[in-house]
Amino acid sequence: MRRLLTAVFACLGITATALVAASPAYATVFQTYGTGVNVRADAYLSSAVVGTLAGPTSIDVDCQKEGDLVTVSGGSSRWWAHVPALGGYVTVAYVAIPEDKLPGVPDCDGEVPPPAGDITLADVQAMFGTRIANPSIVQTGLPSLNQAMRDASINTPYRKAAFLATLVHESRLEYNIREIGDTRPYGGRGYIQLTGDFNYGPAGQYLGIDLLGNPDLALSLQWSAPIARWYWTVARNINPYADNLDMGRVNAAIGYPAGAEDQRRCDSFKNAIRYLTGSVPGGVICTRPAKLAGDTSKLTRTQFDALAKNGGGLG
Structure with missing residues (x-):
């Protein structure tokens, strides 16, 4: 044909x-x-x-x-x-050619310029410094990560800062990272360190892949970023917390107990905002309300949203 x-x-x-x-x-x-x-x-x-x-x-x-x-x-x-x-x-x-590969056309080799507004390797290195431990892996994943950000409407400096600060602490912005020492079948994998069958199952169902049967798909270049986008917008609704500069609730939404890590992530959030806008606005919230201090990872979105309400229009 x-x-x-x-x-x-x-x-x-x-x-x-x-x-x-x-x-x-x-x-x-x-x-x-x-x-x-x-x-x-x-x-x-x-x-x-x-x-x-x-x-x-x-x-x-x-x-x-x-x-x-x-x-x-x-x-x-x-x-x-x-x-x-x-x-x-x-x-x-x-394409109407007899070959399966276009004749006379070079391979992209990562040379396709990113669309305007996309995050680059230089951007994340400036935001997070030595937390970017494997630049080549980060660079490889950025096209899919930028697409996930577009799909998730992570399109403002505050949203980008919250998302990237979260991922740099979860995975160092490496799409293929496995949580060190975690041998559980559904242990942490990928950009957002997807954890638990209660996440692998719904994420796979949403994306149309068998994550329960093949959890290492969460480490793949094809699926790591879409899974992060799913968690950010479907399992949780995190953009509104970023809009309110509420890194405390962002951290609670990720699902680990409150502690010193909250401040470290909030500091990274501020660094990212400073880089993206030139200054850090007043009103950044680094701490969580007491009702979100525990491990919220197994809560449904409805349950988490009910706990996260603060009377400020986030619920």
């Missing part, structure tokens, strides 16, 4: 080489086929859909990367074309 479509487009004069002259110097033009083809934020089927191609479309591709295998009637491919004008990736399975 893809060979046939390639020939048809060639007869119509719609070829990559014929259209290159009209494209930006860095891009090569290809033609897609089919209808309703998704443009995704990254090269994975779990990545957010950022657009849809209604029908056959000319796309300007600057690089390509390996991701999830996509199989359609015309063939299959693990390669995804990065299309800057669309802000995402299109599977090569829906």
